[in-house]
Amino acid sequence: MIEELQKYISESLFQAVAEVSRRRGEAVYLIGGNVRDIILGRLSKDTDFVVIGNGIDFAHDVAAALGSQKNARFYGQFGTAMIRYKDHAVEFVGARKESYQHLSRKPEVSPGTLSDDQRRRDFTINSLAVSLNEHDFGQLIDPFNGLKDIEQKIIRTPLDPDITYSDDPLRMMRAIRFATQLGFSIHPGSLQAINRNKNRIRIISIERITDELNKIMLASKPSEGFLLLSKTGLLPIIFPQLAALQGVETINGKSHKDNFLHTLEVLDNLSRHTDNLWLRWAALLHDIAKPPTKKFDPQTGWTFHGHEMRGVKMSASIFKELKLPLNEPLKFVQKMVLLHLRPIVLAQEEVTDSAVRRLLFDAGDDIDSLMMLCEADITTKNEYKIKKYRDNFQLVREKLREIEVKDRLRNWQPPVDGQMIMDAFGLKPGKEVGLIKTAIREAILDGIIGNNFEEAYAFMKAEGERLNLTYRENH
Numbered sequence: 406m407i408e409e410l411q412k413y414i415s416e417s418l419f420q421a422v423a424e425v426s427r428r429r430g431e432a433v434y435l436i437g438g439n440v441r442d443i444i445l446g447r448l449s450k451d452t453d454f455v456v457i458g459n460g461i462d463f464a465h466d467v468a469a470a471l472g473s474q475k476n477a478r479f480y481g482q483f484g485t486a487m488i489r490y491k492d493h494a495v496e497f498v499g500a501r502k503e504s505y506q507h508l509s510r511k512p513e514v515s516p517g518t519l520s521d522d523q524r525r526r527d528f529t530i531n532s533l534a535v536s537l538n539e540h541d542f543g544q545l546i547d548p549f550n551g552l553k554d555i556e557q558k559i560i561r562t563p564l565d566p567d568i569t570y571s572d573d574p575l576r577m578m579r580a581i582r583f584a585t586q587l588g589f590s591i592h593p594g595s596l597q598a599i600n601r602n603k604n605r606i607r608i609i610s611i612e613r614i615t616d617e618l619n620k621i622m623l624a625s626k627p628s629e630g631f632l633l634l635s636k637t638g639l640l641p642i643i644f645p646q647l648a649a650l651q652g653v654e655t656i657n658g659k660s661h662k663d664n665f666l667h668t669l670e671v672l673d674n675l676s677r678h679t680d681n682l683w684l685r686w687a688a689l690l691h692d693i694a695k696p697p698t699k700k701f702d703p704q705t706g707w708t709f710h711g712h713e714m715r716g717v718k719m720s721a722s723i724f725k726e727l728k729l730p731l732n733e734p735l736k737f738v739q740k741m742v743l744l745h746l747r748p749i750v751l752a753q754e755e756v757t758d759s760a761v762r763r764l765l766f767d768a769g770d771d772i773d774s775l776m777m778l779c780e781a782d783i784t785t786k787n788e789y790k791i792k793k794y795r796d797n798f799q800l801v802r803e804k805l806r807e808i809e810v811k812d813r814l815r816n817w818q819p820p821v822d823g824q825m826i827m828d829a830f831g832l833k834p835g836k837e838v839g840l841i842k843t844a845i846r847e848a849i850l851d852g853i854i855g856n857n858f859e860e861a862y863a864f865m866k867a868e869g870e871r872l873n874l875t876y877r878e879n880h
Contacts, residue, residue: 421470423537431458434534452495460499527576529554558589566598574605578617585630599637615727628669649696661707664695674781683734687741716742748779761804762850820861830874844868
């Protein structure tokens with residue numbers, strides 16, 4: 406491992422940093438997540454250096470040595486500097502120690518030693534440092550056994566976890582995020598400390614919480630993160646609507662499935678096929694309205710009628726609460742939530758051209774995403790049902806391709822628009838125009854007429870006649 410580190414730090418950036426260190430007589434160390442990722446063999450574009458001295462002055466000299474003065478930014482109030490070098494974001498900061506007030510996660514900062522700086526780090530795996538100094542170039546400084554924790558795949562805090570999490574409660578989210586991203590486990594003592602300190606998360610801004618949630622969502626197996634959020638008691642605080650999906654209720658021997666575990670299984674199924682963050686959010690929210698729509702019928706058992714429509718409204722409120730974007734990403738998620746049952750119903754019944762046309766019309770360019778979500782929604786353990794659904798979904802996909810070629814309904818535009826209807830019958834905008842437009846659309850979707858101008862225009866004339874409108878021959 407040390408050999409890999411030494412090979413990595415022999416690159417031009419690190420040689421320049423080492424030369425500035427020698428010239429200024431100030432010690433400098435590669436530190437944090439970059440060291441961790443090199444050891445794990447992960448690609449990292451964020452490179453952090455800690456300087457035993459003035460980090461900004463040191464960064465000025467490095468920027469000059471690299472010819473990157475134009476790509477350097479200096480933040481005096483924070484004592485940090487950032488240099489863009491090739492495809493790396495390179496940060497310099499003076500070594501510091503921190504102390505916290507109970508009602509804030511913003512620390513009081515003072516100059517410190519390398520040891521002080523390593524002690525303030527969130528986890529042992531992020532406290533590793535590599536010397537770039539002449540006398541011990543390439544030496545790993547590991548006072549908290551971070552290397553051993555990397556080897557054993559453990560997330561642990563350098564200090565007492567209660568102090569670490571109380572000082573900066575966002576670290577509780579970060580612990581879960583790192584465990585999810587890296588496939589590590591959280592040390593039992595640390596996990597218990599998160600549960601004890603969970604209510605401290607309330608002092609963290611929702612934007613920072615959501616940033617960690619999105620990183621969990623983009624992990625290869627995001628369910629691990631949400632299970633940890635549930636286990637530690639953080640989930641009901643930061644995402645009560647998702648926590649409400651948990652549990653199974655039984656009446657007269659009839660039970661419904663645990664919709665929380667089902668949702669996580671759908672999310673994992675989908676995540677094996679796409680990195681699309683918003684499609685993953687659609688998977689997380691597709692059944693979000695099942696708790697408020699749950700009813701028990703003595704004859705049929707548990708029902709969740711209308712949960713897709715209620716889910717559209719809940720998605721909007723959740724996006725607003727979590728400060729997620731309220732433009733195209735929300736519209737996409739709402740469309741997926743609203744339509745997620747449609748292909749499943751098709752896969753259970755005979756696949757008619759009319760039903761497929763309507764699905765393609767409503768989904769538009771998002772049809773492929775919708776089909777991917779619906780296939781991920783197959784979580785039954787019954788092998789016969791799995792095969793049946795998959796075979797039928799394949800039939801739906803074939804019908805979609807066939808009708809797409811024949812009827813061109815993806816992102817459909819009416820071949821006869823409202824202005825043409827008004828011109829043809831001398832109408833102003835009003836009820837009759839809407840009725841004729843709807844009739845043309847339904848006729849195309851039902852296959853009564855083709856999706857072309859000639860047939861649609863002829864149908865329009867006939868529909869106008871049915872409504873007792875006078876067609877203007879020479880309009």
